[in-house]
């Protein structure tokens with residue numbers, strides 16, 4: 001019996017695609033090599049990090065309860081319980097995916113899948129090998145942490161996003177190589193839990209994919225809270241000691257410095273899992289290990305689709321994986337399958353202050369020849385931000401002066417990753433700056449700052 005759809009990989013791309021295929025009444029199977037469903041995002045990415053970040057947020061308030069008028073003697077962080085809470089959240093949601101598979105009549109097959117070509121897949125499982133046949137295959141095998149050449153992660157000193165989530169004790173010193181979303185999120189977590197954190201980044205700024213002003217604001221706040229930041233820095237000669245890691249760092253100034261950390265997190269990007277999945281048996285084309293697809297997520301092999309972190313040209317984000325899965329399944333089911341619009345993909349970085357962004361940065365908009373008009377509004381002038389005691393950051397609107405088109409929105413500040421949803425909805429529905437200026441924002445809310453920033457494209461914000 002051939003399945004209508006077989007999905008390989010149970011991350012946010014794969015499991016969501018399997019659910020949607022089940023909803024459409026397609027005979028579906030999901031293959032996963034790990035014992036638990038959920039992929040990087042649920043098991044060792046988005047969800048456990050955000051659980052720890054939530055605890056870091058709560059702990060921030062306990063560090064200075066007097067500021068809120070609360071007497072609280074000697075609050076203590078019980079890190080074993082913090083980890084336990086994080087693990088329970090992950091387990092709950094992984095079981096939730098098991099339930100969704102049953103609910104949508106998706107067969108779950110455990111084992112390592114390899115494409116054999118022609119709609120056949122070999123699965124090596126605990127109970128031996130089997131061959132599964134499918135009219136359509138969705139490859140959603142995700143990614144894993146890249147390592148620096150010659151370096152290997154271990155459970156103790158040299159860590160990736162996987163090992164760092166389970167270290168039993170908060171390290172006194174933590175070095176982080178890489179200042180993308182993963183690096184800065186862990187910096188934000190462990191700095192607030194009490195580690196002395198140093199970030200080493202080769203590029204000239206933190207979060208290099210964001211608008212330049214966002215990077216500067218994050219750097220300003222990180223430095224204020226005691227994080228050491230070395231951008232334009234090259235880490236070399238990394239050595240493991242008995243209970244620490246040493247490295248030689250060439251700083252931006254050209255000066256060399258020997259550094260030593262109790263733990264070192266390597267967060268230098270993610271490698272697509274396309275090596276060992278049998279792509280050589282298909283006509284799918286690769287670009288530096290990433291799978292090339294068309295607007296409907298089709299590869300060069302008839303009936304083979306690719307979604308998520310393995311796809312060339314789209315950012316490695318959970319919601320992108322899910323959205324691409326919806327496109328692939330819609331196409332398989334013969335329903336409208338609109339290509340992903342890269343310019344409408346929200347980015348969210350869960351630091352303190354947080355970052356939310358969508359569309360073009362100011363520099364990109366200028367480079368593309370738009371008549372750029374910028375509106376900014378600082379959270380320092382927003383009353384709800386004062387109530388929360390979270391004053392850092394701003395909302396920045398990038399628009400085209402000719403027609404009031406919204407080209408991009410960049411937010412750094414309280415709940416920026418939630419606030420960005422309004423901007424995404426505005427851009428998706430092709431609202432103009434004028435539409436957003438007359439959109440009523442409830443008071444007092446932090447999202448009033450978004451309305452004020454739109455007004456400020458024309459210098460018409462009220463509260464500054």
Ligand SMILES: Cc1cc2nc3c(=O)[nH]c(=O)nc-3n(C[C@H](O)[C@H](O)[C@H](O)COP(=O)(O)OP(=O)(O)OC[C@H]3O[C@@H](n4cnc5c(N)ncnc54)[C@H](O)[C@@H]3O)c2cc1C
Nearest residue numbers: 009011013033039040041045046113142308309316317318
């Ligand atoms: C620390 C960290 C934090 C992150 N935080 C966020 C965030 O806050 N928001 C966000 O949007 N993104 C975040 N991401 C990125 C997000 O996790 C990924 O973009 C997302 O998981 C990609 O989904 P996917 O479905 O493509 O693959 P994955 O989630 O990587 O899942 C792939 C699955 O395929 C399985 N698999 C691989 N090969 C085979 C095979 N041959 N046979 C069977 N199964 C196989 C794997 O075991 C895995 O379960 C974070 C990533 C990290 C590392």
